[in-house]
Amino acid sequence: MAGDTSNDESCTKPLGRCSVFYYGVGHMLNDITSACWFTYLLVFLTDIGLAPSDAAIVMLSGQIADGFTTVFAGELIDRYGHFKIWHGAGSLLVAISFSSVFGGCLPCKIIGSNSSSMQTIGYSFFAAIFNVGWAATQVSHMSMVNCITLNSTSRVVLASCRNAFTMVANLSLYAVAFVVFNINTAGSVIDVENQYRWIAYTSIFIGCCFVGVFHLGTEEPRLKREAHEKGHARISWTYWFNKLLYYQVALVYVLTRLVTNVSQAFLAFYVINDLHMTQSSKALVPAVIYICSFIISILLQEVTWTGQRLKAFYSAGGLLWIISGAAILFLPSSMKAFMYILSIAIGIANALMMVSGISMQSFLVGDDLNGCAFVYGSLSFLDKILCGLALSVLESYQSSTPEVRNCPHSSFHLSVTRYGLGLVPAICALVGVLVTLSMKLPEPTLTPLTDPLLA
Template sequence: MSNSIEDDSFSKPVGRWSVYCYGVGHMLNDITSACWFTYLLLFLTEIGLSSRDAAIVMLSGQIADGLATVFFGELIDRFGHFKIWHSAGAILVAVSFSSVFGGCIPCKLLSSFSTIVETVSYSTFAAIFNVGWAATQVSHMSMVSCITLNSTSRVVLASCRNAFTMVANLSLYGIAFIVFEVIRAETRADIENQYRWIAYLSIFIGCCFVGVFYLGTKEPRSKTGIHGDIHARISWTYWFLKILYYQVAIVYMLTRLVLNVSQAYLAFYVIDDLQMAQSSKALVPAIIYICSFVVSILLQEIAWKEQRLKAYYTAGGILWIFCGIAIILLPQSMSLFVYAISIFIGIANALMTVTAVSMQNVLIGQDLNGCAFVCGSLSFLDKISCGLTLFVLQSFHSKFTVIYELLES
């Protein structure tokens, strides 16, 4: 009798408060990730690192993140305790992130600001930050499948999480806008001071929301089956025999690739190509995330089935293609139109992200004891592909810059 009552509650829709508390649990990761992808390359090149060295720092972090996601996924499936892994990762993120944007600490200790020392220093802290980030991400993402078996509630949880991702991004750009306006960057020390304040305030806001998550979210079950019996841990080879695993992996990897790479180069685009004001590198991303936030909230009110997930994802992909074409063709004289394009990018981002994450839960289904490995392995593909792509793009940018300077001279 008790098992049937538990199973019934496990299949019922999740309450609003529980959805909210779960949704804010990734805020620290989201706000630091937004800063990572939006400003890291810009920050490193502004303080004097070459495009290639900046790409090495980014790649070291992405590789560490990718490897750690698979490792933590296996450990979480083996031992459970989602909230313990989440808290350990959050602590590591909070401690290490300020060092990524806080200036080269080893350089000061060694009294050497050589390029090699700076690159190694930033790469080390980037790797540490991303290891903590991976622990929090995998534990938080894999919790969805263990909180409920209700398909609509799983999408609602993913949608709420995505909505607070937008809140995190908006918080970052609000902080960045104020900091860029108040602190003028005339020297390297000023630039480091700008980003140091952005990092400190981001960590503070993220930690406040994570505290709400710990207080309002119960540790979900992972070892108990839907009929109350204990299931054996699922081997990772089980997933590699499913065609759906590869389909979802491609969808998720490409989605994250589009979002992360576009976010990384958006600030360069509005400043270097469109020659817009410094404040635009905060305003344009803010518009994108306001629109994504609104769409994510609206998506929570829809009853979801697999076919509807595919339809909405396709719509988001098509919309992004048109936005990409518009960005390529947009002349500098019509730079203000980038704000209109940003609206549609925000809509496309929400449609693709919510549905791509929800497809993971369709793949997992009721195989709860392998959910962390699925999330970890898909994130591995995301991080490695993104890191390599950014490294290649930055390397080409570095070569083209040298050629351009030679031609100018």
């Protein structure tokens, strides 16, 4: 009994700086490849000659594979545990398959056919494999939060640290992309493939280094092992389906991911086609966004979290996105420099929404550890499917929308890109704020981080 009491007390104590750091870097490979996926996949595929509708199919195939894998991975993790095995296997699959997405159509080379149909099938196949590995890594990493500690504030700090390293991953990608785009100019399809091949290989190398740090520094969560050893029953899906908070958190999380993923996918198109900015702006503008997000994510780790503060911070981020989305929708190309100011607002908004949105899942799970992977998996399933459908629909209309560069007498045009980057995220942010304000989040025990990261 005394041993159990000391275990419970240690689990409710706030985490130290090293534990937070080791956990935070565990998603770097996923994050850096995801940044490349959402920022450059559609641009890459259309640049090598695929029709926008075919590019949308490739994107959708990956999202569907990701969505269904999250559900199965979540169920198996809840049954058997072994977070680090799932994380390691998923990371290995990501590293192997990602280079085949951006490294040229391997099935086309094997068969000897470069038809658009063959390219679509080939890229879709490797996109699906990549997303299967990505999903396994994501679900195992996210669900570890609730099994590392029972302290609610520490759980939010872990989510905040992970979001901070997400920004580091994105900045690393855009730094690599900036160098590649300036050194290796694209004059042909082969040049384009070489550009993105270098970006992909470098991203994989950086991400794998951090995966190694995560596995060396992070132990398999003791809380999960103890739950299995004591024979705690796995929580049924219906337990979550009977909770109103589950649906509210699910809706907010999905809307938040729609805001970040849809805007990220159309950002490169927007700065080049709508604002006529230089090619390097495809890396500079996103870099500004993620620098701001990184700074805000670090600052959020110093906050003592309550349910009301989560709602307040999410609402603040949502309102910032609504204002930014309206500005993006009507920004003329003659005022393209203003995009850097908007990037600062978007970066702050993304950090506020992502940290608080992900943390709401921890508040939902609470101490129900034997069902946490299902929560993260099911919510991720909804996120992947809806994001894939949204991007597929928007991208399929790209070909029917005249580009601004073909209208020399007009500095403003309401293109699909503007709707994708401005209107869709703004509407999602608005709905997310309204749902957040209606939530009744449980109040945690207020305990600060043992070693503040800014100390």
